[in-house]
Amino acid sequence: PKDNNHNTSGNNKLPEQESAGGGTTILTTRQGHPIYDNQNTRTVGNRGPATLENYQLLEKMSHFDRERVPERVVHARGAGAHGIFEAYGTVGDDPISKYTRAKVFEKGKVTPLFVRFSTVIHGGHSPETLRDPRGFAVKMYTEDGNWDLVGNNLKIFFIRDALKFPDFIHAFKPDPVTNRQDPNRQFDFISHTPEAMHMITFLFSPWGIPASYRHMQGSGVNTYKWVNSEGEAVLVKYHWEPLQGIKNLTQKQAEEIQAKNFNHATQDLYEAIEQGEFPEWELNVQIMSDDDHPELDFDPLDDTKLWPNDQFPWYPIGKMTLNRNPVNYFAEVEQSAFGTGVLVDGLDFSDDKMLQGRTFSYSDTQRYRVGTNYLQLPINSPRKHVATNQRDGQMAYYQDIAPGTNPHVNYEPSSLGGLKEATRPGKDYTPSYQAKLVREKISRQNDFKQAGETYRNFEDWERDELISNLVGALSASEKHIQDKMVEMFTQCDEDYGRRVAEGLKMAAESKEKRMDVSKTEREGQAVQQAEQES
Numbered sequence: 001p002k003d004n005n006h007n008t009s010g011n012n013k014l015p016e017q018e019s020a021g022g023g024t025t026i027l028t029t030r031q032g033h034p035i036y037d038n039q040n041t042r043t044v045g046n047r048g049p050a051t052l053e054n055y056q057l058l059e060k061m062s063h064f065d066r067e068r069v070p071e072r073v074v075h076a077r078g079a080g081a082h083g084i085f086e087a088y089g090t091v092g093d094d095p096i097s098k099y100t101r102a103k104v105f106e107k108g109k110v111t112p113l114f115v116r117f118s119t120v121i122h123g124g125h126s127p128e129t130l131r132d133p134r135g136f137a138v139k140m141y142t143e144d145g146n147w148d149l150v151g152n153n154l155k156i157f158f159i160r161d162a163l164k165f166p167d168f169i170h171a172f173k174p175d176p177v178t179n180r181q182d183p184n185r186q187f188d189f190i191s192h193t194p195e196a197m198h199m200i201t202f203l204f205s206p207w208g209i210p211a212s213y214r215h216m217q218g219s220g221v222n223t224y225k226w227v228n229s230e231g232e233a234v235l236v237k238y239h240w241e242p243l244q245g246i247k248n249l250t251q252k253q254a255e256e257i258q259a260k261n262f263n264h265a266t267q268d269l270y271e272a273i274e275q276g277e278f279p280e281w282e283l284n285v286q287i288m289s290d291d292d293h294p295e296l297d298f299d300p301l302d303d304t305k306l307w308p309n310d311q312f313p314w315y316p317i318g319k320m321t322l323n324r325n326p327v328n329y330f331a332e333v334e335q336s337a338f339g340t341g342v343l344v345d346g347l348d349f350s351d352d353k354m355l356q357g358r359t360f361s362y363s364d365t366q367r368y369r370v371g372t373n374y375l376q377l378p379i380n381s382p383r384k385h386v387a388t389n390q391r392d393g394q395m396a397y398y399q400d401i402a403p404g405t406n407p408h409v410n411y412e413p414s415s416l417g418g419l420k421e422a423t424r425p426g427k428d429y430t431p432s433y434q435a436k437l438v439r440e441k442i443s444r445q446n447d448f449k450q451a452g453e454t455y456r457n458f459e460d461w462e463r464d465e466l467i468s469n470l471v472g473a474l475s476a477s478e479k480h481i482q483d484k485m486v487e488m489f490t491q492c493d494e495d496y497g498r499r500v501a502e503g504l505k506m507a508a509e510s511k512e513k514r515m516d517v518s519k520t521e522r523e524g525q526a527v528q529q530a531e532q533e534s
């Protein structure tokens with residue numbers, strides 16, 4: 001590009017490429033050569049062999065051979081949409097600047113964004129009706145650079161230490177031998193992971209299968225910080241509330257949809273936007289002062305816990321509207337790359353150790369999955385001035401050289417006209433630490449209490465579904481795993497444990513009965529056969 005800046009027109013092309021093909025519909029190679037015959041390979045004579053100089057064939061085939069990039073290791077199946085975020089500028093009765101200096105939240109500010117919704121465990125074309133958390137990743141192209149809020153539909157998570165994430169995912173992904181998801185492996189892991197009980201309680205209830213992406217909540221799950229211009233911080237959690245309402249599915253409803261359509265959520269989102277029914281979510285925050293809150297029976301940095309609404313009210317701070325479908329699924333949805341490290345001034349990390357681990361993982365996997373220069377792709381690149389001294393690498397598409405700077409200087413500091421550091425817009429936030437370096441669990445684990453509360457807060461039909469879904473899945477587990485799980489459900493709530501235990505007993509009895517019937521049938525058949533033979 002002429003100004004060394006990347007394209008911001010949003011049509012994924014460099015300015016020079018606008019007229020590629022001379023504005024005609026003529027098919028060309030990627031080198032711009034018109035194609036005169038796209039049906040017949042060049043051969044020696046009508047029936048003869050193809051030749052090696054057949055550039056058109058080799059080029060077409062070798063590009064095709066490379067059409068796939070690795071899919072996301074988790075959240076492979078997804079759908080995306082473009083939209084905007086409009087900020088309200090307040091937190092309750094206070095101006096938002098009391099808590100954060102992030103410009104994206106200033107009253108009336110409108111910021112373009114891209115969202116990707118997803119399921120977690122299975123591959124790129126797996127059914128969208130599966131019991132699974134749903135991903136809810138938002139990328140805002142703010143005036144201060146990108147802000148990604150990489151969340152899920154549920155407000156808590158299975159584990160609270162990033163070190164456990166690969167094991168957790170392995171246990172939930174298909175078995176390495178049979179290539180099938182196996183409840184015996186899932187519950188084997190969970191039976192050793194009591195902090196997952198709260199999430200399991202949500203996951204096996206109807207909240208584990210949202211009816212569509214439009215009808216689900218979203219949550220940042222991990223605890224973040226906000227920093228104001230005085231350099232003071234608060235702890236914050238983010239939640240998206242769908243203005244279309246929340247709808248979840250029973251297992252039976254999900255199975256009925258899956259029998260006919262395993263892309264229903266992608267279809268629903270795309271068609272709603274095409275028809276001008278733009279889905280909307282309000283962004284809410286919960287706020288706590290920045291300390292360890294010894295008065296609470298949970299740790300504010302523990303992502304397996306809800307912050308009770310009565311103590312920490314939800315404050316709406318803005319609204320998101322999705323109003324434009326992607327025109328190219330691969331370029332926009334597949335290559336989009338979100339990460340928890342992508343924060344703007346006024347937003348900060350908390351010491352939540354899951355968040356810290358996640359922050360390494362996202363950009364690391366994206367350098368592998370998409371490539372070193374994934375941030376130069378239009379979907380990922382900020383809609384503003386980008387100027388770094390980072391250079392080269394595979395697929396470098398342009399240089400981030402600011403107009404007026406000396407292109408020979410790709411280092412800093414320098415007095416030869418290179419890039420300069422920015423002035424900090426407010427006081428720096430400088431938390432202090434004095435502690436031993438340890439490997440320890442947090443002290444307020446309290447793994448079962450909130451799970452029990454969630455169980456009791458469900459409506460009757462949600463509890464019935466939860467029990468039936470758990471019994472269905474756990475029936476396929478070994479007895480000692482079932483027993484351990486029942487013990488943990490009982491610690492959450494006695495009724496919860498009793499109902500799962502009863503359900504498992506009934507399931508075992510009816511399985512025995514079925515086996516007896518088929519044994520009698522088999523014996524009957526054997527006698528008949530023996531009689532016929534004699």
Ligand code: HEM
Pocket residue numbers: 071072073074075078116117118134135136137150151152157161162163165219220221222336337338354357358361362365366369
């Ligand atoms: C995707 C790692 C926990 C939400 C991913 C990806 C990785 C990853 C490697 C694939 C990214 C890509 O290929 O672009 C981790 C690790 C975690 C963790 C290491 C824990 C230590 C969570 C939690 C949430 C979450 C707690 C919810 C708040 C998501 C979402 C995506 C994703 C929504 C899909 C983003 C997209 O649509 O591209 N995660 N994750 N993850 N993760 Fe996590």
